[in-house]
Amino acid sequence: xxxxxxxxxxxxxxxxxxxxxxWCACGRSANQPFCxxxxxxxxxxxxxxxxxxxxxxxxxxxxxxxxxxxxxxxHATLE
Ligand code: FES
Ligand code: FES
Numbered sequence: 001x002x003x004x005x006x007x008x009x010x011x012x013x014x015x016x017x018x019x020x021x022x023w024c025a026c027g028r029s030a031n032q033p034f035c036x037x038x039x040x041x042x043x044x045x046x047x048x049x050x051x052x053x054x055x056x057x058x059x060x061x062x063x064x065x066x067x068x069x070x071x072x073x074x075h076a077t078l079e
Contacts, residue, residue, distance in 0.1 A: 002043055007032045008061030009078060011071035015056050022046040023059055023069030033059035033069070 005027030012033040022035040026044035029036040035046035047069045051057065060068065062075035 004044060004063035006062045006078065009075050010061055011058040012061050013056055013058050016051045017054050018051050021049045023049055025063060027063040033061060
């Protein structure tokens with residue numbers, strides 16, 4: 001199984017307006033934490049995330065969360 005790239009060993013806290021967002025699951029995007037299409041050719045696909053009211057979201061940067069696309073603290077266990 002291929003592993004995602006650890007884009008950052010911690011979450012990205014982003015203030016979002018209502019809308020639909022695409023979280024980068026592969027870790028290769030240059031526009032973290034969002035997908036920029038760089039996953040092409042990899043087994044990963046972006047994960048959609050809908051925001052209904054403006055708020056801050058802590059997106060997983062390490063890409064190893066069990067609660068995609070948000071940080072669940074797993075980054076603390078990575079080598
Ligand atoms: Fe990935 Fe926290 S940044 S679990
Ligand atoms: Fe990572 Fe699209 S660039 S999922």
